[in-house]
Amino acid sequence: MGQIATPATGAEKSRKALDRAVIRFAGDSGDGMQLTGEQFTTESAWAGNDLATLPNFPAEIRAPAGTLFGVSSFQLQFGSQRVYTPGDRLDCLVAMNPAALKVHLRDLKTGGLLIVNTPAFDKRNLDKAGYATNPLDDPTLAERYRLHKVDMTGLTHEAIKDLPLNTKEKDRTKNFFALGLVSWIYTRPLEPTLDWIKKRFAKNKDIAEANTRVLKAGHAFGETAEIFGEHYAVEPAEMAPGLYRAMTGNRALAWGLIAAAQRSKLPLVYGAYPITPASDILHELALHKRFRVRTIQAEDEIAAVTAAIGASFGGAIGVTASSGPGIALKSEGIGLAVTAELPLVVLNIQRAGPSTGMPTKTEQADLMQALYGRNSEAPVVVLAPATPGDCFYIAYEAVRLAAKYMVPVLVLSDGFLANGSEPWLIPDVTTLPPIEIQFRTEREGFFPYLRDSATLARPWVRPGTPGLEHRIGGIEKQDVTGNISYDPDNHDHMVRTRAEKVRRVAQEIPPTSINGPATGDLLVVGWGGTYGSITAAVEQAQTAGKSVASIHLRHLNPLPPDLGHILREYRKVLVPEINSGQLVRVLRAEYLVDAVGFNRVRGLPLPSEEIYEAINQLLGSTP
Amino acid sequence: MSPSEAGAKEAPKYTKKDFESDQDVRWCPGCGDYAILSALQKTMPDLGIPKENIVFISGIGCSSRFPYYMNTYGFHTIHGRAPAIATGLRVARPELKIFVVTGDGDGLSIGGNHMLHVLRRNVNLTILLFNNRIYGLTKGQYSPTSELGKVTKSTPVGSADRPVNPLSFALGCGATFVARTVDRNIPHMDEMLKRAAAHKGTGFIEILQNCNVYNDLAWNVIYDRESKVQHELRLEHGKPLLFGPPDDRRALIMRGVTPKVVRAKDVPESTLWIHDETNVNAAKLLADLFAPDFPIPVGVLTAVEAPVYEDLILQQEQKAISERGPGDIAKLLTSGDTWKIS
Numbered sequence: 001m002g003q004i005a006t007p008a009t010g011a012e013k014s015r016k017a018l019d020r021a022v023i024r025f026a027g028d029s030g031d032g033m034q035l036t037g038e039q040f041t042t043e044s045a046w047a048g049n050d051l052a053t054l055p056n057f058p059a060e061i062r063a064p065a066g067t068l069f070g071v072s073s074f075q076l077q078f079g080s081q082r083v084y085t086p087g088d089r090l091d092c093l094v095a096m097n098p099a100a101l102k103v104h105l106r107d108l109k110t111g112g113l114l115i116v117n118t119p120a121f122d123k124r125n126l127d128k129a130g131y132a133t134n135p136l137d138d139p140t141l142a143e144r145y146r147l148h149k150v151d152m153t154g155l156t157h158e159a160i161k162d163l164p165l166n167t168k169e170k171d172r173t174k175n176f177f178a179l180g181l182v183s184w185i186y187t188r189p190l191e192p193t194l195d196w197i198k199k200r201f202a203k204n205k206d207i208a209e210a211n212t213r214v215l216k217a218g219h220a221f222g223e224t225a226e227i228f229g230e231h232y233a234v235e236p237a238e239m240a241p242g243l244y245r246a247m248t249g250n251r252a253l254a255w256g257l258i259a260a261a262q263r264s265k266l267p268l269v270y271g272a273y274p275i276t277p278a279s280d281i282l283h284e285l286a287l288h289k290r291f292r293v294r295t296i297q298a299e300d301e302i303a304a305v306t307a308a309i310g311a312s313f314g315g316a317i318g319v320t321a322s323s324g325p326g327i328a329l330k331s332e333g334i335g336l337a338v339t340a341e342l343p344l345v346v347l348n349i350q351r352a353g354p355s356t357g358m359p360t361k362t363e364q365a366d367l368m369q370a371l372y373g374r375n376s377e378a379p380v381v382v383l384a385p386a387t388p389g390d391c392f393y394i395a396y397e398a399v400r401l402a403a404k405y406m407v408p409v410l411v412l413s414d415g416f417l418a419n420g421s422e423p424w425l426i427p428d429v430t431t432l433p434p435i436e437i438q439f440r441t442e443r444e445g446f447f448p449y450l451r452d453s454a455t456l457a458r459p460w461v462r463p464g465t466p467g468l469e470h471r472i473g474g475i476e477k478q479d480v481t482g483n484i485s486y487d488p489d490n491h492d493h494m495v496r497t498r499a500e501k502v503r504r505v506a507q508e509i510p511p512t513s514i515n516g517p518a519t520g521d522l523l524v525v526g527w528g529g530t531y532g533s534i535t536a537a538v539e540q541a542q543t544a545g546k547s548v549a550s551i552h553l554r555h556l557n558p559l560p561p562d563l564g565h566i567l568r569e570y571r572k573v574l575v576p577e578i579n580s581g582q583l584v585r586v587l588r589a590e591y592l593v594d595a596v597g598f599n600r601v602r603g604l605p606l607p608s609e610e611i612y613e614a615i616n617q618l619l620g621s622t623p
Numbered sequence: 624m625s626p627s628e629a630g631a632k633e634a635p636k637y638t639k640k641d642f643e644s645d646q647d648v649r650w651c652p653g654c655g656d657y658a659i660l661s662a663l664q665k666t667m668p669d670l671g672i673p674k675e676n677i678v679f680i681s682g683i684g685c686s687s688r689f690p691y692y693m694n695t696y697g698f699h700t701i702h703g704r705a706p707a708i709a710t711g712l713r714v715a716r717p718e719l720k721i722f723v724v725t726g727d728g729d730g731l732s733i734g735g736n737h738m739l740h741v742l743r744r745n746v747n748l749t750i751l752l753f754n755n756r757i758y759g760l761t762k763g764q765y766s767p768t769s770e771l772g773k774v775t776k777s778t779p780v781g782s783a784d785r786p787v788n789p790l791s792f793a794l795g796c797g798a799t800f801v802a803r804t805v806d807r808n809i810p811h812m813d814e815m816l817k818r819a820a821a822h823k824g825t826g827f828i829e830i831l832q833n834c835n836v837y838n839d840l841a842w843n844v845i846y847d848r849e850s851k852v853q854h855e856l857r858l859e860h861g862k863p864l865l866f867g868p869p870d871d872r873r874a875l876i877m878r879g880v881t882p883k884v885v886r887a888k889d890v891p892e893s894t895l896w897i898h899d900e901t902n903v904n905a906a907k908l909l910a911d912l913f914a915p916d917f918p919i920p921v922g923v924l925t926a927v928e929a930p931v932y933e934d935l936i937l938q939q940e941q942k943a944i945s946e947r948g949p950g951d952i953a954k955l956l957t958s959g960d961t962w963k964i965s
C-alpha cells in the first residue's frame with residue numbers, strides 16, 4: 001500500500017463485525033462531500049453490502065465557504081442484511097469544518113464516531129458557524145462521542161508536498177483523505193476509487209497521483225495511527241444473485257423511458273425546462289441520441305408539455321418532466337391530452353414547496369395536485385416508484401399504460417428517490433412486458449373516437465396515414481365521430497368515459513403484496529419514496545412481536561382493485577406521508593376506513609424510528 | 624437532402640374541394656376568416672403535398688377554429704401554445720408539412736413567448752397570424768396589436784398599452800421569412816402562402832383580417848379603394864419601393880439611416896431603394912412603417928436561409944447512430960461499473 005505511510009506498527013488492530021452502519025460525510029459545498037459519499041457507496045457495493053444513500057446539498061451553486069447554509073452532506077447506510085433507508089441516526093460523522101459539525105452533530109448517536117478536520121476549526125470558520133469558542137476544546141464533546149481530531153489538511157499536504165500543484169489544488173484533495181480513513185475504519189476496498197481516479201484524471205497525471213496518494217495516506221493513517229483502536233467489517237448482504245449496478249432514481253427514470261421507447265420501436269420526444277431536482281433526467285436523456293431520444297429544452301414548462309403532446313399526436317412517445325412549480329404550469333396542457341385522448345407521460349420529481357419552497361429538499365405533497373390539480377374532470381393515471389431502482393420499472397410502465405389506454409400518466413417521484421441510489425439488480429430486458437403499438441391505418445369504419453372495448457382507448461393515428469385525415473382538439477367532442485359537440489348528455493357521457501378509461505387501468509395492477517400477516521391489528525399504507533422507512537419500521541415492529549403489516553402503493557390512480565378488501569382486514573390503518581395527509585384523505589374518502597395519518601413535512605425522508613413510534617402509539621391506543 | 628425532406632412523395636392532383644371538411648363553418652357572416660379559409664383551400668392543391676402529410680395546428684380564438692374546416696390532419700389545441708405543439712410534432716415527424724394558425728391575442732399575447740422561440744429556432748413550419756387587432760372569440764377586448772387608446776369593453780376610456788407590430792416582433796426574434804398580406808386580396812394571399820410554404824424554416828405571415836363584429840374596418844386604410852392606392856406598398860424583390868397613384872408616384876428612400884417618402888419624379892433613379900428580401904436590416908426598417916406618414920408594406924419583407932432546428936436535432940441523432948450504431952438497451956444497462964453477486 002502507501003509509499004508515504006509509515007509501516008503498520010505490528011500489533012494487528014481488532015476488527016469488529018457489524019450488521020449495518022450509518023455514515024455521513026459533511027463539509028463545505030466546495031469540500032467534495034458528494035463525490036466522497038458516492039465513492040464510499042461504490043466501495044460498499046463492491047463489498048457486497050446492501051445500501052441506501054441520501055445526498056443533501058444546498059440550493060446555492062457556490063454557497064459562501066464556511067457558512068451553515070453552505071454545508072453539503074452525503075449519508076449512506078450499508079449492511080449485511082436488507083437496507084431499506086439511508087438510516088436515521090448516525091454511527092459515524094465526518095465533519096470537515098465547524099459549520100458541518102454544528103448542522104449535523106445532533107444526528108450522531110451518543111458514543112458514535114466523530115471525525116473532524118482540525119485545521120478548519122480556525123477563528124474565521126468558527127465565527128461563520130456561530131461558535132463563540134472552539135467546540136473541539138469542550139471536554140463534553142469527547143465524553144459523548146468517540147472524537148477523533150485529525151489534521152487532514154496537514155497530512156494531505158504532507159503526502160503530496162513534492163507534486164507540482166498549487167495550494168488550492170492540494171487542498172481540494174483532502175476529501176480523499178477522509179475517504180481513505182473511513183474506508184479503512186469500515187474495511188472497504190479502495191480499488192473502485194483508485195480505478196475511478198485513473199479514469200477521471202486520465203488527462204492530468206499530477207491530480208491523479210495526488211488523489212491516489214492522499215486516499216492511500218488516509219487509509220494508512222487509520223491503520224497506523226494510535227488513536228483508532230479498532231475497526232469494523234460489514235459482511236456482504238444476502239442478495240439475489242445477478243449483475244448489479246448503482247442506480248439513482250433520475251437515471252432509472254431516464255433509462256426506463258429509453259427501454260420503453262426501444263421496446264415500442266418509437267422515437268422518444270422529451271420536452272423539459274430545467275428545474276431541480278428533475279434536470280438530471282434531461283441531462284441523461286440528452287446523452288442517448290442513438291436510441292432516437294430527441295430532447296427539446298423548451299422555453300418554459302408549458303412549451304415542454306405541449307411539445308410532448310405534439311410529438312404524441314405525431315405518433316412518438318411524448319414525455320415531459322418537472323417539479324412542483326413546473327407541473328403547475330403544465331396543468332392546462334395535461335388537460336388537453338386528457339380530452340384529446342393522447343398518450344403522454346409526465347414525471348414530477350417532487351420537492352418541498354409551495355412556490356419555490358426548498359428546491360433541493362424532498363416532499364410528497366403533490367399527490368392531490370396529480371389526482372385533481374386540473375380544471376374540470378380531468379382524470380389521469382398516477383404511478384409512484386418506491387425506490388430509486390423502481391423508477392426504471394415505473395417509467396417503463398408509464399409509457400406502456402399511456403400508449404395502451406391513450407391517456408396521460410403522471411409519475412410522482414421525489415428529490416430523495418431522484419438523487420438517492422441503491423444497488424440495482426440489472427433486469428433482463430426481454431422479460432419486461434411488451435409494449436405493442438398499433439397505429440390505425442384501416443380506413444374502413446374509421447372514426448377518431450371509436451373505442452377499443454377492453455381499454456376504451458381511441459385509435460392512435462399517425463398524421464401521414466392516407467385516408468384517415470381528421471381533426472382533434474380541446475373542445476368537447478361527440479363520442480365516436482369526434483365532431484364538436486355541445487350536447488349536454490354527450491358531455492356527461494364523455495366525462496364518464498374518460499374516467500372509466502382511467503379506471504380500467506386497474507385491470508393491469510397485480511395483486512398487492514403484503515409485508516406481514518394478511519390480517520391483524522395494524523396495516524401501514526405508504527406510497528412513493530417512504531417505502532424504505534416504512535418497511536424498516538414495520539419489520540422492527542414485527543420483530544418486536546406486533547401484529548403489523550404494510551403495503552406500498554405504486555398505483556395511486558386507479559388504486560389497486562384489492563385495496564378495499566385488504567384495508568378491512570386490519571383493525572387500524574396508519575398512513576405515513578411527507579405531507580399533511582393526502583393519501584390518507586383519499587383512502588378515507590374512497591373506502592370509508594378510519595385511516596390515521598403520520599405526517600412530517602421537513603424536506604427530509606421520514607425517519608423510520610418515528611414511524612415505529614407512531615405504530616406503537618396507534619397500537620397502544622387499541623381498545 | 625436534409626432529414627426533413629426525407630420521405631417526400633408525389634401528390635395526387637387535388638382540387639379546392641378536397642381540402643374542404645364536412646364541418647359547418649361557424650364564423651360570423653362577413654368575417655375575414657372566410658376569405659382566408661377559401662384562399663388557403665384554393666392554394667393547397669398547388670403546393671404539391673400529399674394531403675395526409677399536411678397538419679394544421681392552432682391555438683384558441685376565432686382564427687384558431689381553422690383546422691376543423693380543413694380536410695387535412697388538424698389539432699385545435701390550447702390558447703397560445705400552437706407553436707410549441709408544432710415544434711414537438713416537427714421533431715417527432717420532420718416529414719410532415721405543418722401550418723400554425725393563430726391570432727393577434729393567441730400568438731402575441733398569451734403565446735408571445737412560444738412565438739419568439741419558434742421563430743428563433745427556425746422550425747420548418749408556416750405560421751399564419753390573423754391580425755384583427757381585437758380579441759374576437761371573447762367578444763371584443765383590445766388586443767396587443769390594438770392601437771393606443773383603443774376603446775373596448777375592457778377599456779371604456781381607452782387602452783393604455785402601446786401596440787406591438789407583428790412584423791417587427793418576428794424580425795426581432797430572428798425570423799427567416801416574414802411577409803404581410805390582406806384578407807381582401809385573395810391573389811396576393813395565394814402568392815404569399817405559396818412563398819411561405821416553400822420556405823425552409825419558419826415562414827411567418829401576418830394576415831390583416833377584418834373582424835366585422837368587434838373591430839370592423841380596423842384595416843380600412845388598406846381596404847378603402849382610394850386609401851389603398853395612396854398607401855399600399857407592394858414589396859417585390861429587386862424592384863424599387865414605389866407606391867401611390869400613377870399620376871403621383873412616391874418613392875421610399877433612405878436619408879442617412881431614416882426612411883423618407885419623396886415624390887418619385889424628384890429623385891434620380893439611382894437613389895431609389897431597391898427591395899432586397901435577403902437584407903434583414905432593411906426589412907426591419909420597413910416593418911415599422913405604416914400609414915398615414917408612411918406607406919403600408921405588403922409582401923415578403925425578408926426571406927433568408929438559416930439552420931433549421933429539427934434538421935440539426937436529426938443530424939445529431941444520425942451522426943450518433945452512424946458513428947456508434949443504434950442504441951442497445953441491454954448494453955446500456957450493463958455499461959459502467961457493475962458487480963456480480965452469485
Ligand SMILES: Cc1ncc(C[n+]2csc(CCOP(=O)(O)OP(=O)(O)O)c2C)c(N)n1
Nearest residue numbers: 683684685686702726727728729758759760
Ligand atoms: C388559458 C386561456 N385564457 C383565456 C382564454 C380565453 N380566450 C379565448 S380566445 C382569446 C383571445 C383570442 O384573440 P385572438 O388570438 O386575437 O383571436 P381572434 O378571436 O381575434 O381570432 C381569449 C382571451 C382561453 N381560451 N384560455
Ligand code: SF4
Nearest residue numbers: 651654685759834835
Ligand atoms: S367575432 Fe370577429 S373574428 Fe370572430 S368570427 Fe366574428 S367577425 Fe370573425
Ligand SMILES: [Mg+2]
Nearest residue numbers: 726727755757
Ligand atoms: Mg384577434
